[in-house]
Amino acid sequence: MRAAVxxxxxxxxxxxxxxxxxxxxxxxxxxxxxxxxLPDGLDVIGIPGGFSFxxxxxxxxxxxxxxxxxxxxxxANKGGHVIGICNGFQVLCETGLLPGVLMRNAxxxxxxxxxxxxxxxxxxxxxxxxxxxxxxxxxxxxxxxNYSADDALVAELRASDRVAxxxxxxxxxxxxxxxxxxxxxxxxxxxMPHPERASETAHGNTDGAxxxxxxxxxxxxx
Amino acid sequence: MKARVHIMLKKxxxxxxxxxxxxxxxxxxxxxxxxxxxxxxxxxxxxxGTTEDTVKEMCEKLLANTVIESYQVExx
Numbered sequence: 001m002r003a004a005v006x007x008x009x010x011x012x013x014x015x016x017x018x019x020x021x022x023x024x025x026x027x028x029x030x031x032x033x034x035x036x037x038l039p040d041g042l043d044v045i046g047i048p049g050g051f052s053f054x055x056x057x058x059x060x061x062x063x064x065x066x067x068x069x070x071x072x073x074x075x076a077n078k079g080g081h082v083i084g085i086c087n088g089f090q091v092l093c094e095t096g097l098l099p100g101v102l103m104r105n106a107x108x109x110x111x112x113x114x115x116x117x118x119x120x121x122x123x124x125x126x127x128x129x130x131x132x133x134x135x136x137x138x139x140x141x142x143x144x145x146n147y148s149a150d151d152a153l154v155a156e157l158r159a160s161d162r163v164a165x166x167x168x169x170x171x172x173x174x175x176x177x178x179x180x181x182x183x184x185x186x187x188x189x190x191x192m193p194h195p196e197r198a199s200e201t202a203h204g205n206t207d208g209a210x211x212x213x214x215x216x217x218x219x220x221x222x
Numbered sequence: 223m224k225a226r227v228h229i230m231l232k233k234x235x236x237x238x239x240x241x242x243x244x245x246x247x248x249x250x251x252x253x254x255x256x257x258x259x260x261x262x263x264x265x266x267x268x269x270x271g272t273t274e275d276t277v278k279e280m281c282e283k284l285l286a287n288t289v290i291e292s293y294q295v296e297x298x
Contacts, residue, residue: 057284057285058287061284061287065283100289101287101289103235104238105238106236106238107238108238108242148235148289148290173236173238
């Protein structure tokens with residue numbers, strides 16, 4: 001599996017995400033935001049957490065318009081796999097690859113804790129190693145993680161099995177307790193929790209490692 | 223020439239920051255503040271001849287997220 005991790009000014013989880021992919025056996029390169037093209041033969045792109053461009057204007061808005069993001073959108077539109085975590089989820093929403101938007105947490109406070117999640121769908125390249133309904137713990141750390149979507153969109157996401165993960169004890173006011181969603185073709189995943197921070201025994205929790213090994217399995221059988 | 227863009231959350235979109243400001247005004251003793259909505263103003267210095275349509279395109283593409291925000295352009 002060949003993976004690329006995009007790096008923006010202000011990204012701060014890019015190295016962790018590289019290690020997450022490597023832990024599953026991927027060959028990973030980091031790609032600076034000013035690049036206009038992606039490495040050849042890529043299987044998956046990771047958009048990391050952090051504070052790209054200082055969260056100026058809106059979280060992820062400036063990053064979504066950077067040169068490399070045009071290539072990322074093109075890659076996704078051709079059926080490529082993309083995972084955006086935390087700020088990466090915000091970026092994916094701003095590019096329009098995923099619907100909805102992440103707003104300021106309902107409680108207005110930055111939340112940073114180990115968070116219980118429910119795996120809502122195991123039917124995707126990112127979650128095939130989990131089982132539906134499984135409860136896992138993944139760290140969250142964000143100020144703007146309040147997934148905002150109207151009732152019709154939430155219903156549509158539920159009906160089409162596009163909610164990847166949901167929160168137990170909603171920490172940020174997200175509509176429908178949504179913590180992560182898939183694109184229509186299920187090859188783009190955006191999630192606020194950080195699986196790369198729970199993917200090695202040294203982290204004290206390996207619940208997130210399955211996101212990366214699921215991808216590896218999906219690529220091997222593709 | 224200049225343009226001023228006003229960006230506000232659409233009606234119906236919850237504004238937790240505005241709500242916190244409303245609450246704070248209440249604790250300061252300002253009674254009767256029934257609602258606060260917080261938005262932003264962006265001022266653009268533009269080359270002469272830039273049209274309002276161009277500024278609206280900027281809003282659609284970057285300045286506003288039209289999923290949750292509405293915008294108004296004021297050309298000056």
